[in-house]
Amino acid sequence: MQATTVLIVEQDVLVRHPLAEYLRECGYRVMEATQHDEARECLEGGKHCIEVALIDVGGATGSGFALSAWIRSNYPTVKTMLGATVGKVLALAGDLCEEGPQAAKKLNYRPVLDHIRQLLATRKPPKITSRDTRAG
Template identity: 40%
Template structure:
C-alpha cells in the first residue's frame, strides 16, 4: 500500500448499491480511505459531519437525492471548493455535460472498470498536488 494514497479520502456517491460497493471496496484495496453515500442528500450530510477532510468525490451524474449529480457538483464547488469532484455519466453525452460543469473536465463515462477509476483519481490528485506547489 502506498503511504501517500493512504492519506487520501474519497467519497463515492451512487444510488446503485452494487456499483458503489464494488468500486468502494476496490478503492480501499488500492489504499484510499473511502466514504460511501447512496444519494446526494446523504453525501451533503456526511460532508457536514465529516471528522476528516475529503479529497475527491466521485458522484454518479444521475445520483438520487433532492438534486442529481450535476446539482450536487454545483453545490460542492460553492460550499467545499477544496474538494475535487468527478462526475460519472451513464452515457458519453452525460459525461460530456459533466465536463462542461466542471471547468477542468473531471468526468468519467460509465460503465467503467475500477482500475480505470483508480488511475483517473490518482492522476487528478497528482495534478492537484502539482498545482498547490509554489
C-alpha cells in the same frame, strides 16, 4: 501519512460497493453515500477531510451536476468526478431499440483509480479555514 479520503455518491449498492472495495484495496479511505443529502452530511460532518467525490450523474434524489456545483461552491478543495455506470447507459440506450441492451461487460475500475490519482497530483495544498478547525 494519512490515506486520501474518497466519497462515492451512488444509489446502486451493486455499483457503489465493488468500487468502494477496489479503492480501499488500493489504500484509499472510502466514504459511501446513497443520496445527495447523505453526501452533504459527510462533507459537513468534518470527521474526515474528503479530497475526491465520485458522483453519479443522475441519482435518484437529483442531478449529480447540482451536487458537484454545491461541492465546488462550499468545498473548493474537493475534486469532483461525475460518472454514469455502463448498466445505466445501456438501460437508457435500450429505450431506443426494441431488443434492449445486449452487452454484458466486466467492470474495469482502473480508469477511475488513474483519474483519482491524476486529480490528486494537480491539487493545491488546502487552505485552513474556520470550517477545518472545528472540533470533531
